[in-house]
Amino acid sequence: MPEDDQESARSTKARPQFRGLEETDVLREMEIENSAAGAEVTRLVAAYYCKFKTAIHEQGLAAAPAMMFDVSCPIEKVAVFTLITFVEKELLASGPESRN
Numbered sequence: 604m605p606e607d608d609q610e611s612a613r614s615t616k617a618r619p620q621f622r623g624l625e626e627t628d629v630l631r632e633m634e635i636e637n638s639a640a641g642a643e644v645t646r647l648v649a650a651y652y653c654k655f656k657t658a659i660h661e662q663g664l665a666a667a668p669a670m671m672f673d674v675s676c677p678i679e680k681v682a683v684f685t686l687i688t689f690v691e692k693e694l695l696a697s698g699p700e701s702r703n
Contacts, residue, residue: 613650615647615650615673615679616679617643617682618643621640622675624640624676624677628640629644629678633681643678644678644681644685647678647679648682648685648686651672651682651683652686654672655686655690
């Protein structure tokens with residue numbers, strides 16, 4: 604993968620062509636198999652998750668509540684909400700003993 608593509612894949616900012624989508628459009632697109640907007644949400648979730656894991660690794664679990672993402676458009680909001688939902692489900696599934 605070229606270096607510009609790698610940097611774009613790690614970016615927590617939506618690509619320009621998706622920034623104008625309304626939240627309802629993003630959610631509808633996520634239901635469509637192989638949609639470009641759905642793929643962008645997946646890319647953003649992966650980038651946010653990587654940033655989240657790095658913060659936890661460097662600062663410990665106490666950093667989790669303070670993790671703030673700079674969301675500037677609806678598709679980024681959907682991606683952050685998707686990540687939060689995923690992390691909450693994982694924590695609940697792992698049980699209280701894994702949080703000690």
